[in-house]
Amino acid sequence: MSGTGRFIGYQAKSFQKDCLSGLVVGIIAIPLGMAFAIASGVKPEYGIYTTIIAGILISLFGGSRFQIGGPTGAFIPILFGIVMQYGYENLLLAGLLAGIMLILMGIFKLGALIKFIPRPVTIGFTAGIAVIIFSGQIGNFFGLRDLPKHEDFFSNMKEIGLHLATTNLYSVITACVCLAILLILPRVWPKVPASLVGLVISSIVATFLFEGQVATIGSTFGTIPSTLPTFHVPEITWERIQQLLPAAFVIAMLGGIESLLSAVVADGMTGSRHNSNRELIGQGIANLITPLFGGIPATGAIARTATNIKSGAVSPLSGIIHGLVVLLVLVLFAPYASHIPLASMAPILMVVAWNMSERKEFAHLLKTKTTDSVVLLITFLLTVFTNLTTAVEIGLILALIFFVKRMSDLLTVAKVLPDPSVKHAKVRPHMVTEHHDCPQVSIFTVEGALFFGAASTFEQSIMNTIQHRRAKILILRMGKVPFLDTTGESNLASVVKDFKKHGGIVLISGLQAQPKEVLQHTGLDEYIGQQHFFAHTGEAIDFALTQLEQNRCIGCQHHAFRECADLSDPEQVKSRSQCV
Known part of the structure; x- marks a missing residue:
């Protein structure tokens, strides 16, 4: 004025x-x-x-x-x-x-x-x-x-x-x-x-x-x-x-x-x-x-x-x-x-x-x-x-202090799998059970700000789960993470490094602009691999299925994905190998 x-x-x-x-x-x-x-x-x-x-x-x-x-x-x-x-x-x-x-x-x-x-x-x-x-x-x-x-x-x-x-x-x-x-x-x-x-x-x-x-x-x-x-x-x-x-x-x-x-x-x-x-x-x-x-x-x-x-x-x-x-x-x-x-x-x-x-x-x-x-x-x-x-x-x-506590309480990390009963087979936490959980692919939905007050909760939630059942591929759905600070980036890097150390692959889907910018500044996006970032979870799952150890799929009864029926059938695997 x-x-x-x-x-x-x-x-x-x-x-x-x-x-x-x-x-x-x-x-x-x-x-x-x-x-x-x-x-x-x-x-x-x-x-x-x-x-x-x-x-x-x-x-x-x-x-x-x-x-x-x-x-x-x-x-x-x-x-x-x-x-x-x-x-x-x-x-x-x-x-x-x-x-x-x-x-x-x-x-x-x-x-x-x-x-x-x-x-x-x-x-x-x-x-x-x-x-x-x-x-x-x-x-x-x-x-x-x-x-x-x-x-x-x-x-x-x-x-x-x-x-x-x-x-x-x-x-x-x-x-x-x-x-x-x-x-x-x-x-x-x-x-x-x-x-x-x-x-x-x-x-x-x-x-x-x-x-x-x-x-x-x-x-x-x-x-x-x-x-x-x-x-x-x-x-x-x-x-x-x-x-x-x-x-x-x-x-x-x-x-x-x-x-x-x-x-x-x-x-x-x-x-x-x-x-x-x-x-x-x-x-x-x-x-x-x-x-x-x-x-x-x-x-x-x-x-x-x-x-x-x-x-x-x-x-x-x-x-x-x-x-x-x-x-x-x-x-x-x-x-x-x-x-x-x-x-x-x-x-x-x-x-x-x-x-x-x-x-x-x-x-x-x-x-x-x-x-x-x-x-x-x-x-x-x-x-x-x-x-x-x-x-x-x-x-x-x-x-x-109270604000940080409230914000950290809002962060949720949940293991999910596709629900075939809903349109586009959207992923849901209730689909993960003891008898329905892919041994090779772990998918986690992360919701909330990933900052200093909540970053350790994020890391512990994922590490405790993947150490219990060591998967080959980890998919992190981060479309609902609006903010990432350097502490959150550090904890995310710890998860990624631990997973890759054991020969695993980390895929990230739906990353928003601000968290993406932080990963670019720290170089973590290059460490993960640019080809391992996807706009949608479905694309990440499709890529993950191409990286599976198919011999581990044979006889699997979990059927976590719709493709599992074919992947777990020995005859289907045999016919595909003959075609190749």
Whole structure:
């Protein structure tokens, strides 16, 4: 999708729609930006700066026409952990490094690879993040005093329990007012930004009824400046880069996943199609520039993107306008934001956590009671009780192990013989019995991917059978083998070499393009012999019958093939030899 292509057919009415949707999303983004920043352990204005700068850059350079970028709830546990461990200055550097990584991912066209992350893993860590966000706001909801914050979930829950006695009734009332508005207003007036209304009304309640009784943004973080952020390059040293690379990688991966998920949602709502690699580059540029102005990492925001579309957005201009609206509010109304109670911010984040929890999908996957349920549960628990990096790594490893196990279980190797009762005498496993099995020709049907997880099963199945009854000719029906890796090729080569060592002949029928290409690269096709490859099993059987030791056929009672009646009759053999 080219930059100009996103504005094809743009008209004056389109601009009006973009202005309206940009205004609506901008108003919604203001309280969220501050709330996400506070929850991440930084000052609220940094969330505003991120909303402005990243929001504009993502719309300008991204690959989705409707994407709204900015700080999101998904980043909260990661950013809070970085701030706690390394400090705010290092968070800026980690965000800058993540931006570079995202740009490189887009340049090397890795956008499609992120889509291969299993759904149970993404649902598991998203639900885990939701729990962390929700639990992290309990202290502000109840107005708990002198509440220390830790990186791990257990310690934070313990601190809340120890400080429950410091509950501030005024904070609870303020939080409940905001929460009530957040729950009721969308049902009555769905188009009115409930988070902003809840924030304003609960702030007014706290200011006039409980003045000085409730902690505010101003009393906790100082007055929010109404000036634009200044340009500042964080100190960059090789030692700091090495220290922050793991954190930056997690930011980049999560940012990429969230932005592409949001773009997919936008595609589903509008029938459009995003450019995943361009989207990664746009996200990278935003995360590279935003830290230079004090902003925190950003990504595509699914809820704000959906609101943008529902408000009638036509082009990326709505995202740019949304950033400009936030900028205007910052310049004109920043001093008033200092009076917002922290108790008013808490319900907003709790509702965000509830909405992002994927609770229905979570419950649905658990009910399936499959390996996906295990991956989901372990990823979720590790996200909550350890960290996101560990959770995603182990979740992906488990998903891979279970996938390999399922794929290996799908591989079947069965000895077969022609069934004369069906059309074209198709081969069937049930035709092979103790008294009906050719002593000289063994036919095996192989179905499924022949890869590292299943290759040994394939080799053992055939070797155990042919060693029990050493045949002269082995026919492998491989028409239903869609994939062969080098491990599978190695095991196939072992079977072929063992069979040829004992003077046997290996024939292969129906080989698909990919396995054939692997055999050509390794030279196994030449070792088997080009003349021993056939398109159809019938052709392979006809060739095999010409290679039989006819004296072994005389008197044979197995009659595995229709030709066996003649081959086993001494008189027929004698007459043929006389003719020769």
